[in-house]
Amino acid sequence: MSVCVYIYIYIYIYSSILSCLFPVGTGPLSMAVLLQSPHAFLVILLLLLYWVGVQSIPDPRQREMLIKLETSMQTGGQLQLTDAEQKLDAVLFKMKQRESQAGAFPPAVHFFKARELIRASPIFSLLQRMPKGAVLHVHDFSIVDAEWLVKNVTYRPHCYMCYTDNHSVRFIFSSLSPKPLSHCSPWILLENQRAKMGNSTDFDRSITAYLTLFTEKDPDTVYPNQSVIWGAFEQAFLAVWGLVTYTPVFRDYYYQGLTQFYMDNVMYLEVRAMLPELYELDGSTHDRSWTLKTYQDVTVQFTKENPDFFGARIIFTTHRAANITSMTETVMEAIKLQRDFPDIMAGFDLVGEEDKGRPLWYFRDALSLPAEMGVTLPFFFHAGETDLEGTEVDQNLLDGLRLNTSRIGHGFAINRHPVAKDLSRKKGVALEVCPISNQVLKLVKDLQNHPAAALMAEGHPLVICSDDPSLFGASGLSYDFYEAFVGFGGLRSNIGTLKQLAINSIRFSSLTPPQQDIALAIWQRRWDHFVSEKVF
Ligand SMILES: *[C@@H]1O[C@H](CO)[C@@H](O)[C@H](O)[C@H]1NC(C)=O
Numbered sequence: 001m002s003v004c005v006y007i008y009i010y011i012y013i014y015s016s017i018l019s020c021l022f023p024v025g026t027g028p029l030s031m032a033v034l035l036q037s038p039h040a041f042l043v044i045l046l047l048l049l050y051w052v053g054v055q056s057i058p059d060p061r062q063r064e065m066l067i068k069l070e071t072s073m074q075t076g077g078q079l080q081l082t083d084a085e086q087k088l089d090a091v092l093f094k095m096k097q098r099e100s101q102a103g104a105f106p107p108a109v110h111f112f113k114a115r116e117l118i119r120a121s122p123i124f125s126l127l128q129r130m131p132k133g134a135v136l137h138v139h140d141f142s143i144v145d146a147e148w149l150v151k152n153v154t155y156r157p158h159c160y161m162c163y164t165d166n167h168s169v170r171f172i173f174s175s176l177s178p179k180p181l182s183h184c185s186p187w188i189l190l191e192n193q194r195a196k197m198g199n200s201t202d203f204d205r206s207i208t209a210y211l212t213l214f215t216e217k218d219p220d221t222v223y224p225n226q227s228v229i230w231g232a233f234e235q236a237f238l239a240v241w242g243l244v245t246y247t248p249v250f251r252d253y254y255y256q257g258l259t260q261f262y263m264d265n266v267m268y269l270e271v272r273a274m275l276p277e278l279y280e281l282d283g284s285t286h287d288r289s290w291t292l293k294t295y296q297d298v299t300v301q302f303t304k305e306n307p308d309f310f311g312a313r314i315i316f317t318t319h320r321a322a323n324i325t326s327m328t329e330t331v332m333e334a335i336k337l338q339r340d341f342p343d344i345m346a347g348f349d350l351v352g353e354e355d356k357g358r359p360l361w362y363f364r365d366a367l368s369l370p371a372e373m374g375v376t377l378p379f380f381f382h383a384g385e386t387d388l389e390g391t392e393v394d395q396n397l398l399d400g401l402r403l404n405t406s407r408i409g410h411g412f413a414i415n416r417h418p419v420a421k422d423l424s425r426k427k428g429v430a431l432e433v434c435p436i437s438n439q440v441l442k443l444v445k446d447l448q449n450h451p452a453a454a455l456m457a458e459g460h461p462l463v464i465c466s467d468d469p470s471l472f473g474a475s476g477l478s479y480d481f482y483e484a485f486v487g488f489g490g491l492r493s494n495i496g497t498l499k500q501l502a503i504n505s506i507r508f509s510s511l512t513p514p515q516q517d518i519a520l521a522i523w524q525r526r527w528d529h530f531v532s533e534k535v536f
Pocket residue numbers: 151152153155252256
């Protein structure tokens with residue numbers, strides 16, 4: 001092999017490192033820029049070392065250097081660690097070694113079975129205490145655990161429930177006896193039902209099971225394939241719907257959601273929200289802008305009560321099963337909401353099972369409207385949440401990037417799309433990686449094999465998110481941080497990785513740069529406190 005090949009490899013590696021250091025707007029790096037860079041010296045040194053290396057037995061110094069080079073490329077590999085951080089890192093490394101040698105390694109096990117193991121892990125309790133910055137991908141009606149819905153919401157007066165033909169339930173609050181639903185049993189007033197039973201512990205447990213996918217049984221038997229689990233997912237979602245779209249519950253639910261993330265040391269959220277019409281006890285309803293206004297009011301109230309919480313913004317979402325006419329109308333409505341509520345509204349996205357829904361390309365005319373009209377409507381598209389390589393849906397990654405998406409929801413398939421991956425990196429379009437979601441929805445079994453392992457190793461722009469924690473039996477963000485850090489981060493990811501992930505979550509948010517600076521300053525204060533605390 002000629003020397004030129006090695007020169008090429010090193011230039012490539014260094015351009016990767018530099019574009020990872022300066023991900024936004026760096027563009028292709030020329031040779032001249034590289035040689036002016038502070039790394040040029042190291043490049044030449046490595047070339048010489050390699051030149052010697054190819055003609056004799058491997059040189060340990062060279063090996064050391066290559067290992068260092070790889071480490072410097074990973075997420076957080078460029079951060080200078082303080083003494084306190086290094087001390088904590090040493091502790092973390094020992095904890096990780098112990099955890100990976102234990103019998104059942106949680107990231108290799110389905111989350112439903114791993115949850116108890118994770119709860120017992122000292123790394124997990126550390127991650128719970130860690131200030132994690134922001135969560136940029138969670139859905140409106142999956143931010144509060146199902147137990148709270150049962151214990152708090154279904155105990156309120158006027159709550160009715162019916163059983164559907166296919167193993168689900170529906171709820172409604174109503175002052176009068178509600179109209180019967182087709183494919184559902186007659187309505188039961190829960191107050192009366194519980195009074196009749198005396199002890200409702202078992203009954204409550206049975207209701208809880210309808211509001212989450214979590215099960216004590218073997219998850220692979222209950223949910224043998226993707227279509228079964230997506231079916232159950234949509235049913236659980238519909239079951240929750242009637243509870244949370246009742247106006248007084250909606251407010252309390254969102255407030256409780258903010259509380260649960262705040263308690264998990266998350267300081268800012270970007271929530272994907274359907275903005276449904278909310279209803280009152282007499283059946284009257286409010287429109288979308290009223291729902292958005294309610295989000296804004298509750299966010300302001302919560303932030304006032306908790307000064308080190310930074311706030312939340314809403315990404316308006318609509319189902320990808322829509323037709324072109326209704327998508328066009330929804331996009332026009334989104335443009336109007338974005339104009340009327342610029343503070344709370346972050347942008348727009350499509351939701352629902354990607355494999356069964358319509359691809360972004362199908363909606364290209366509707367989604368190009370904002371650009372054509374010269375108005376702002378930032379996009380935050382789910383894309384690449386699929387195993388179906390080469391299908392129309394599999395093009396969502398490239399199409400999303402062409403439509404100027406600000407981030408990519410999941411991007412699970414990105415390693416199979418070198419052009420999309422390169423664009424995402426060069427444009428600084430971060431991936432929202434949701435490990436537990438991908439495992440539960442059957443894209444990957446063992447989280448050590450998650451595609452983000454490779455992405456983290458090369459410092460690709462990404463953030464860790466929890467998608468639908470309550471449906472997966474999780475809560476907040478720490479469980480997903482655990483899977484990322486211990487699972488696909490392996491022994492190599494360290495305190496720098498965690499720090500970078502937290503910083504990323506603020507830097508890749510929809511906040512303006514000055515807002516990001518304020519949020520980062522608050523985060524930094526809490527981080528410094530966190531790393532200097534005694535671990536044991
Ligand atoms: C339900 O939650 C609300 C709001 O957090 C709280 O005021 C109320 O006391 C709770 N009710 C029950 C029965 O837990």
